[in-house]
Amino acid sequence: MPFIELKDVYKSFGENHVLRGINLSVEKGESLVILGKSGIGKSVTLLILTRLLPLDRGKIFVNGIDLTKLSEDELMPIRKKISYVFQSGALFDSLTVYENIAFPMVGENFDEDEIERKAFEIMNLLEISDYWNMYPDEISGGTKKVVSIGRALAAEPDCILYDEPTTGIDPYSAKKLSEVIRKINLEMGITSILVTHDMRCAKIVADKIAFLHEGKIYFHDTFNAFVESNLPALVEFKTSLPYMAEYLRKV
Ligand SMILES: Nc1ncnc2c1ncn2[C@@H]1O[C@H](COP(=O)(O)OP(=O)(O)OP(=O)(O)O)[C@@H](O)[C@H]1O
Numbered sequence: 001m002p003f004i005e006l007k008d009v010y011k012s013f014g015e016n017h018v019l020r021g022i023n024l025s026v027e028k029g030e031s032l033v034i035l036g037k038s039g040i041g042k043s044v045t046l047l048i049l050t051r052l053l054p055l056d057r058g059k060i061f062v063n064g065i066d067l068t069k070l071s072e073d074e075l076m077p078i079r080k081k082i083s084y085v086f087q088s089g090a091l092f093d094s095l096t097v098y099e100n101i102a103f104p105m106v107g108e109n110f111d112e113d114e115i116e117r118k119a120f121e122i123m124n125l126l127e128i129s130d131y132w133n134m135y136p137d138e139i140s141g142g143t144k145k146v147v148s149i150g151r152a153l154a155a156e157p158d159c160i161l162y163d164e165p166t167t168g169i170d171p172y173s174a175k176k177l178s179e180v181i182r183k184i185n186l187e188m189g190i191t192s193i194l195v196t197h198d199m200r201c202a203k204i205v206a207d208k209i210a211f212l213h214e215g216k217i218y219f220h221d222t223f224n225a226f227v228e229s230n231l232p233a234l235v236e237f238k239t240s241l242p243y244m245a246e247y248l249r250k251v
């Protein structure tokens with residue numbers, strides 16, 4: 001049984017028929033990268049996965065449970081296990097790095113020592129403990145993204161959804177961040193579903209690539225197969241990308 005499965009998922013906004021029969025499955029521990037042109041429905045797909053956006057038709061299964069049959073209350077424990085890292089990072093500006101990371105644990109069944117220990121464990125893993133008492137305004141954009149990933153980790157998720165995590169940060173920090181995301185996936189066994197336009201990030205992170213085109217999953221295979229594929233929509237997409245020539249040489 002796949003960990004997450006979308007079956008024939010449809011989603012329109014008025015006359016804009018964005019998703020037209022999405023079928024996709026993700027295994028436990030897998031790292032999937034979703035690619036596709038701007039406006040094609042990648043972010044919508046991530047939001048639909050935990051029904052943060054309602055779907056029009058189709059089914060979503062997590063561990064075999066049909067999410068379309070659950071009430072909002074019943075969805076809560078599932079949403080807790082599938083953390084979402086927003087593009088903006090969405091940190092609390094009035095809280096320090098440490099407090100931002102500790103936030104999901106407050107009010108859960110942890111005592112203060114445990115919260116502190118776990119928060120520092122996460123900060124050490126992500127190499128951000130030096131910033132523990134700084135506020136979001138005082139750290140770089142790249143570090144903010146790492147902190148928001150730390151906050152997602154504090155919820156002890158089975159899966160993390162990332163929407164364009166490397167957008168807006170310099171190439172060096174983007175590469176480091178991609179490595180952190182891969183490390184979380186491999187070392188902690190956390191399933192990862194990531195949307196990006198950044199091919200360096202995709203290459204570091206992906207076990208599999210899912211390419212969204214005309215409302216469907218047009219291609220679903222490894223990064224190398226993606227690079228080598230001559231499917232027309234993939235060729236068009238790849239030739240439009242910066243850095244792709246470099247990858248075609250290297251892979
Ligand atoms: N809440 C909404 N209401 C109306 N239309 C929406 C809404 N959310 C998304 N859309 C539309 O759905 C389509 C897909 O949007 P989505 O944000 O998923 O694209 P994307 O593939 O993530 O693009 P990008 O790479 O630019 O982030 C777009 O045409 C967008 O305008």
Ligand SMILES: [Mg+2]
Binds near residue numbers: 042043044163
């Ligand atoms: Mg998007």
